[in-house]
Amino acid sequence: MRILQDWEEVGEAVRRLRTAELPGHAVPEKHWDLALLADMTDDLPRDATVADFGCAGLYALELLARQGFRDIVGLDLSVPWQHRRRALRRRTQGTRYRLYRRDITETRLPAASLGALSCLSVLEHGVDVGALAAESARVLAPGGRALVTTDYWPEPPNTDRSNHFGLPWRILGRSDLEELIELFDRAGLVCSMTHVPAVGKPLVRWGGCDYTFVALTFVRR
Secondary structure, X not given: OEEOOOHHHHHHXXXXXXXXXXXXXXXXXXXXXXXXXXXXXXXXXXXXXXXXXXXXXXXXHHHHHHHXXXXXXXXXXXXXXXXXXXXXXXXXXXXXXXXXXXXXXXOOOOOOOEEEEEEEOOOOOOOOHHXXXXXXXXXXXXXXXXXXXXXXXXOOOOOOOEEEOOEEEOOEOHHHHHHHHHHHHHHOEEEOOOOOOXXXXXXXXXXXXXXXXXXXXXXXX
């Protein structure tokens, strides 16, 4: 588990991605998520199937494609035609690049078919964490890895009635992370670090709320 502490970490993530000639993100601080994803998948065989749950702007998928993965899956509740066109272009370049309009808790992917998955800045938008944990465990092969990032503050403000791009939005707190780790563990996904680190100053102010981001990595038993 890691918590984004300051803008120096963001700058370091940008440098790492540029050095590796990997794509970044339109939102500066989300380079941090992509750099962590690159680290998690760096030593995986390139014929492993990898997926991004809640693929949105395709940032994670484009990073995985640039890393050389040849079987890539993206799932989201909305898949615009522009994204489908980009997937088609990748397929003509020899990558099996599939986009599905599906709920990430009911992916319909084959069991034990993924070597790795990411779910970046999605949990805060009304996702059933227990259902996501169960589905992630189902589709990951033994030893498969998952990276989950979300909005975080130890004692979060009440944002349950707020909307973000038409979706519900809430900031997760310390107790939410502890519950998340427990739910994933019950499903068969072990967190690399269960202690919630301390956090300094908030990095982001949005919707009248101050917060930062947390990243958790899991391995399928």
